[in-house]
Amino acid sequence: MINKKRLINTFKTLIRIDSLAYKEAKVMAYLGKELKKLGIRSTFQGRPAGGEVGSLIADVPGQGKRILLNAHVDTVTPGKKIKPIQDGKYIFSDGKTVLGADDKTGVAVILEVLRVLKEKKLKHLRLKVIFTVAEETGLVGARCLPKRVFNGEFCITLDHDRPNEIVYKAPAQQNITVKIYGKSAHAGIHPELGLNAIKIASIAIAKMRFGRIDSETTSNIGIIEGGKATNIIPDRVVIRGEARSHNPKKLEREIEQMKRVLTEICAKYGARVKIKVEKVYHSFEIKKSAQVLKLASRAIIKAGLKPVYKQTGGGSDANIFNAAGIPTVILGSGMHQVHTTKEYANINEIIKGAEVVLNMILGGDNEKAN
Numbered sequence: 001m002i003n004k005k006r007l008i009n010t011f012k013t014l015i016r017i018d019s020l021a022y023k024e025a026k027v028m029a030y031l032g033k034e035l036k037k038l039g040i041r042s043t044f045q046g047r048p049a050g051g052e053v054g055s056l057i058a059d060v061p062g063q064g065k066r067i068l069l070n071a072h073v074d075t076v077t078p079g080k081k082i083k084p085i086q087d088g089k090y091i092f093s094d095g096k097t098v099l100g101a102d103d104k105t106g107v108a109v110i111l112e113v114l115r116v117l118k119e120k121k122l123k124h125l126r127l128k129v130i131f132t133v134a135e136e137t138g139l140v141g142a143r144c145l146p147k148r149v150f151n152g153e154f155c156i157t158l159d160h161d162r163p164n165e166i167v168y169k170a171p172a173q174q175n176i177t178v179k180i181y182g183k184s185a186h187a188g189i190h191p192e193l194g195l196n197a198i199k200i201a202s203i204a205i206a207k208m209r210f211g212r213i214d215s216e217t218t219s220n221i222g223i224i225e226g227g228k229a230t231n232i233i234p235d236r237v238v239i240r241g242e243a244r245s246h247n248p249k250k251l252e253r254e255i256e257q258m259k260r261v262l263t264e265i266c267a268k269y270g271a272r273v274k275i276k277v278e279k280v281y282h283s284f285e286i287k288k289s290a291q292v293l294k295l296a297s298r299a300i301i302k303a304g305l306k307p308v309y310k311q312t313g314g315g316s317d318a319n320i321f322n323a324a325g326i327p328t329v330i331l332g333s334g335m336h337q338v339h340t341t342k343e344y345a346n347i348n349e350i351i352k353g354a355e356v357v358l359n360m361i362l363g364g365d366n367e368k369a370n
Contacts, residue, residue: 007351010112011105013030022074040060054133063125069156069357070317082099099345128149141317150326154292157318161349166307174244176242176255195269197235204262217246217254219242241258248283281320282319290327292329293309334347
């Protein structure tokens, strides 16, 4: 029932519309018009500070329980003027930008499923569609949603690669922002009077644990900012990093080791330090006996695939929905090598992803409508 050509054309249309985080107004306008063509009314809710628009929310009448369908519309940089290039069964960018398959494959899948439901006049479960903004900047769009949005039996978040995989477990994340204060001086005339904040930060960073700590935990320093000129001893540096873990105790352990090393090294060299820790989102794990996992598994089998249960090291809107009490799984829609200029979309996997979602919506007592 999936219109394959229309689905892929929709995906290409979406990725041609620039939608960096907080700059999603144009793509949301397109989505609002497409929903209106289907007779679906949508509203913007939960606009983040500095954002052009909020997330787009649409209720679709149906029968029985309500399920949520979620994908985010924002993309990472470099993500302006994306040019999709199709090569056989794959779609790439021109190599100068990301493709935006994360997460516009998911957005396209949801649109196609809604079109099929209307065209075929299929009986289905009640739906709430949630297209979020600013996901790539710490799930900000989902975090800004009002509580009334979190109303459903379970949620399907489309933000994964392979359509036969069910992501049932994801880590929590905490961010750390550090400001180290040294003392400025002329680097050529009186360097001994200065206290180099960048050097102190480097010593501290060299003593920290990074990368994959264990099977559940990762840690990273991703941004260092400091200095004004080459002839000035830098008196201030800002460090931004993160830690993630499926285990809350391990997460706290990694954050604490960062704080301890920074505090000790700054004290040793006489620098002042300020440390701020932000809890970005909670971890989640859906029990294997949960209804949503059973429905997802059956839907994947019906699509001719073999279900595989996976855990992820990344965060998604699913973390926010699960924290709000909505059992949420992450399903795949054919995105690969995301957040790089080598990102690509697998056309067959996009189509299969749509089939899986449609099967879930028609699932249970409504399967005969198919």
